Amino acid sequence: MPGVHLDGMVAKIYKQIRELLSRTSPQKEAWRTVKLARHPKRPQTLDYIEKLFPRFNELKGDRRYGEDPAIVGGFAEFEHRTIMAIGHQKGKDTKDKIFRNFGMPNPEGYRKAVRLMRVAERYGLPIVTFIDTPGAYPGLEAEERGQGEAIAYCLGTMASLNVPTVAVLIGEGGSGGALALGLADRVLMLRNAFYSVISPEGCAAILWKDAKQATLAAEALKLTSEDLLRFRVIDEIIDEPRGGAHKHLDQVVRNLSGALSRHLQELEVLSTAELKKQRFAKYENMGREYINGLEES
Amino acid sequence: MPGVHLDGMVAKIYKQIRELLSRTSPQKEAWRTVKLARHPKRPQTLDYIEKLFPRFNELKGDRRYGEDPAIVGGFAEFEHRTIMAIGHQKGKDTKDKIFRNFGMPNPEGYRKAVRLMRVAERYGLPIVTFIDTPGAYPGLEAEERGQGEAIAYCLGTMASLNVPTVAVLIGEGGSGGALALGLADRVLMLRNAFYSVISPEGCAAILWKDAKQATLAAEALKLTSEDLLRFRVIDEIIDEPRGGAHKHLDQVVRNLSGALSRHLQELEVLSTAELKKQRFAKYENMGREYINGLEES
Amino acid sequence: MEQRITVEITKRDKPELKKEEKQDRAPSGVSSNAISCTKCGTPIDLKDLEKNWFCCPQCDFHMPLSARKRIELLVDPGSFSEFGEKWTSTDPLNFFDLKSYQDRINDIRAETGVKEAMICGRATISDHPVVLCFMDFAFMGGSMGCVVGEKFVRAVDIAIEERRPLIVFTTSGGARMQEGILSLMQMAKTTCAVQRLETEKIPYISVLANPTTGGVLASFALQADVILAEPEALICFTGPRVIKQTIGKELPEGFGKAEFCLSHGQLDMIVSRKELRKVLTLYIDLLEGAVQCEYEEPEPAFRGLPKRGGKIIRGIREIKKVAFDAWRSLGRHGS
Amino acid sequence: MEQRITVEITKRDKPELKKEEKQDRAPSGVSSNAISCTKCGTPIDLKDLEKNWFCCPQCDFHMPLSARKRIELLVDPGSFSEFGEKWTSTDPLNFFDLKSYQDRINDIRAETGVKEAMICGRATISDHPVVLCFMDFAFMGGSMGCVVGEKFVRAVDIAIEERRPLIVFTTSGGARMQEGILSLMQMAKTTCAVQRLETEKIPYISVLANPTTGGVLASFALQADVILAEPEALICFTGPRVIKQTIGKELPEGFGKAEFCLSHGQLDMIVSRKELRKVLTLYIDLLEGAVQCEYEEPEPAFRGLPKRGGKIIRGIREIKKVAFDAWRSLGRHGS
Numbered sequence A, B: 001m002p003g004v005h006l007d008g009m010v011a012k013i014y015k016q017i018r019e020l021l022s023r024t025s026p027q028k029e030a031w032r033t034v035k036l037a038r039h040p041k042r043p044q045t046l047d048y049i050e051k052l053f054p055r056f057n058e059l060k061g062d063r064r065y066g067e068d069p070a071i072v073g074g075f076a077e078f079e080h081r082t083i084m085a086i087g088h089q090k091g092k093d094t095k096d097k098i099f100r101n102f103g104m105p106n107p108e109g110y111r112k113a114v115r116l117m118r119v120a121e122r123y124g125l126p127i128v129t130f131i132d133t134p135g136a137y138p139g140l141e142a143e144e145r146g147q148g149e150a151i152a153y154c155l156g157t158m159a160s161l162n163v164p165t166v167a168v169l170i171g172e173g174g175s176g177g178a179l180a181l182g183l184a185d186r187v188l189m190l191r192n193a194f195y196s197v198i199s200p201e202g203c204a205a206i207l208w209k210d211a212k213q214a215t216l217a218a219e220a221l222k223l224t225s226e227d228l229l230r231f232r233v234i235d236e237i238i239d240e241p242r243g244g245a246h247k248h249l250d251q252v253v254r255n256l257s258g259a260l261s262r263h264l265q266e267l268e269v270l271s272t273a274e275l276k277k278q279r280f281a282k283y284e285n286m287g288r289e290y291i292n293g294l295e296e297s
Numbered sequence C, D: 001m002e003q004r005i006t007v008e009i010t011k012r013d014k015p016e017l018k019k020e021e022k023q024d025r026a027p028s029g030v031s032s033n034a035i036s037c038t039k040c041g042t043p044i045d046l047k048d049l050e051k052n053w054f055c056c057p058q059c060d061f062h063m064p065l066s067a068r069k070r071i072e073l074l075v076d077p078g079s080f081s082e083f084g085e086k087w088t089s090t091d092p093l094n095f096f097d098l099k100s101y102q103d104r105i106n107d108i109r110a111e112t113g114v115k116e117a118m119i120c121g122r123a124t125i126s127d128h129p130v131v132l133c134f135m136d137f138a139f140m141g142g143s144m145g146c147v148v149g150e151k152f153v154r155a156v157d158i159a160i161e162e163r164r165p166l167i168v169f170t171t172s173g174g175a176r177m178q179e180g181i182l183s184l185m186q187m188a189k190t191t192c193a194v195q196r197l198e199t200e201k202i203p204y205i206s207v208l209a210n211p212t213t214g215g216v217l218a219s220f221a222l223q224a225d226v227i228l229a230e231p232e233a234l235i236c237f238t239g240p241r242v243i244k245q246t247i248g249k250e251l252p253e254g255f256g257k258a259e260f261c262l263s264h265g266q267l268d269m270i271v272s273r274k275e276l277r278k279v280l281t282l283y284i285d286l287l288e289g290a291v292q293c294e295y296e297e298p299e300p301a302f303r304g305l306p307k308r309g310g311k312i313i314r315g316i317r318e319i320k321k322v323a324f325d326a327w328r329s330l331g332r333h334g335s
């Protein structure tokens, strides 16, 4: 039957196209972004805190169980107002990286973040978060102490806050462990950061049954800042110098500072009710445009 | 010098009086109360919950670290309304007592209580607590997980609640571990319960350097329901049958039920603002009448 | 009918049990009207299984259930009315791995008859009007994509508009990779909806079935006021395999199971499937009574404002009487 | 002056260190102008000690300090104005153990010159108006009775009325047994006051000195927004001796010390006495800026309502300018 023959040919051609595509630039672009976002010299949360805020006073501990250095936070001064700054910190040298668990928080980290957010709320301080993590730590004890609950609780807290929140994706945005600090009124993203539901390696291991296909997965996942802007998951891309943020930190900080200032000013004039209404609408709309049949029911 | 002689005599007589007093009834009364409050057959929180409330649905866990069976709690029905019932549970037989750590909570117990109080607040449910504990558990791991913070947090929560709260001292009211569930709008106390800043044995060990002087300490501490009513630390004494609550539980439950009903009805007609105003005034006045010189400054 | 159940059970992917099954239990060669228990291997006649709430009569193992079957077992007969059944994903990423996302969806639908990983609707349980969401593991491992998130949000809208408690049954491997970042955002989306529920004082109960992991666990599943679980259900953020790889050693016996989570303070109660209807009824009863008494300032605290009926009741004595009469009329008081 | 310091230090009861001291360190035979370090035993000249913020120049051990000395070291010179200095307990229980409560109080007063376990007042720190409470361990182990509770509540009243941050230094063995249940109730009393502070958005910082235990720890000490501690301060609800008795084994090295508490998430920071003034100034600076911007509905969120000055400022740009000018005028911007 000619129909069958044709179907087979179409499938074959389609496969060839995919394979060809897999060797061209857009995909490599995604992988290049992943590599830049994970670059060992890439500036981290504490670098931005130091450069953006003339004063910063760190707060520690979840008041329950422990102090998790994979998340840092504290009062900071930004353009003549006090804010609360919170972010993942991956660590610099080997010792620091181990100390900070490579930026993979345990439940205490998220619970510290929640505590700091509530302190900020009490004083009416805007909150700025910096996201840069491979994800929540996949450890045995993290599960024992409720890793899932810690993230769910942090998300619930961010959704309920009566103060303006701005999240900045500065490097790696790894899944739920990143999102826990990302449910903000505005989400900014450095051009070479990435944000994904799963790491390209993890995705490749599951779907391609081969972690080495991470390059393919990176492209398929649409995890670059341009993709995310298109999906309206982020609100603005912050430009980086050629070669990445580490090439000229001050320039990135200038770009980020201007954007932060603008977004905070826009949010600060809103009433609490309006702020939360917009926040809920923002997130409850996400993905709605990609559903067929919604209008019918 | 005759003065010195006289002083010595006075001191000696005073000492003799104290010793005589120490063998008479008021002091034995205090010790009798302590023994009754700790009586192995004394009804416990779950007994009262069963008898007072036609329906009860237990809630478990602090959602953070563990489930502490030394504190129990859940939704309950009381006179056609839903309430939140929370209390210490000491345990009945040896196995149960060990399981419940003899009613000495770990931090998780207080954090579960806080969680339940916040759920109650969300739904506008009044909260009834039952107090019966030797105190918070003095363990190494309890300290590691912040026993002090857990109590402070529970106290802060009870102070801030937007719903009416009634605490009932049913047995042993041991120090901060008891008070953590006791910062309520109304505090009721079974006649033979006791409530003290320190156990008589602990007090005797420190002040008399001899734990065997607990009988003396019990009297000195003024820990009976009559004493506490006089100090206005409690609002009402619930009568027990001769011989103690375990002699006729139903009778105690009838007395308690009537009082609970009355106090809840009085509290339920108050606005949130008035409720909290009265609560703060109640506790911030405590001890004020026993200070000299207040009026001067 | 029996045939369909077999399909549902065998098609279901049980990540952590699969290997053991293969090793421990030889093909039992049972007839097409029987299956062998996933846990103890005992052959069970499908009729007996159905009579026993799809739990093994031998070891009480709770067999995986499709969303449809759960609805049948839980709600008052004929009371379920679905919404959103036609909503489908438009494949926003144009996702393609070894197979395209669109093909995957079509194949699963054809094979299982399940249209999405969550089925939602209004129903009554013991005459209480509720809104229900049931996840289905057969559909791409119960993964949360845009449709699941949207259905949950609509369920919340209905719960608020109609003052109905929300009850959610979860079973999920997490977010749906094929919808990329948009699937991650469904965690934020459902979280915001839960916040609206809280503000509106609508009771929210979740029931976690095997397995509930990843993004579903770390968002709406664990944000409920009351969290129940089925016995032995795997409940963890990261799956045991990944943890084992990370820490490089064996996990303790029972790790991540419901019993483990209960003792670690994560759950309120483990409820056997047979008891679930009774337990849920009790919670709804007690919580519904609660929401009927709204709390407003600066008026007296416990005046009643039952929004559903439209009739406004004032004064605590009247509330009590109304609530009492309602309970009595349903024959459920003092049970 | 030196003599007074000696008295303060030797009179002070250091529960956990006392025994070790006796065993480890022979009477050092130092002159009356020197003492030996409690920790390392090095003889220290009192003048050197005072110059070094009463920390051992050898091992940095933080010597116990009286409330008066702390005031002297911390606040702007001459700025402290005390309140409640004449408040005394009326001995509500008529308490008598081997000695009467009244006699105990009188003896301690005569011996130490300290009148109660807490001294409170208004002051400025780096020109910031604040309210301060300083506990004194020399007075009955810094125990909390009715007077301590009342002083704390009055400090809160002043903080709210005059929009001043509240800073509390704690050192306490817990509740004061001699006032029985009334001392326990001071935990509830101070807790309610802290709640009012929170509602009024007044910054509240506590500094825990050695030792802070029992009822003081489990109430206002741990209810602050920012919790600092001195190095090596013992911070625990139950004292190590009682825990040792209960569990029947030795406690790990460093148990209950500030460093232990920091790593267990209980504290924000351990601050050396030399740095304290600088650190507190920074916190007050940042938090004061915050409270000046009050947040009200349904008007725009960040309009300013600095209550202290009485002048009402509206609009975010104006707030910023005012705050900026204030900082600049104090020469503290950008430090």
Ligand SMILES: [Zn+2]
Residues within 6 Å of the ligand: C037, C038, C039, C040, C041, C042, C056, C057, C058, C059, C060, C061
């Ligand atoms: Zn079986």
Ligand SMILES: [Zn+2]
Residues within 6 Å of the ligand: D037, D038, D039, D040, D041, D042, D056, D057, D058, D059, D060, D061
């Ligand atoms: Zn030294």
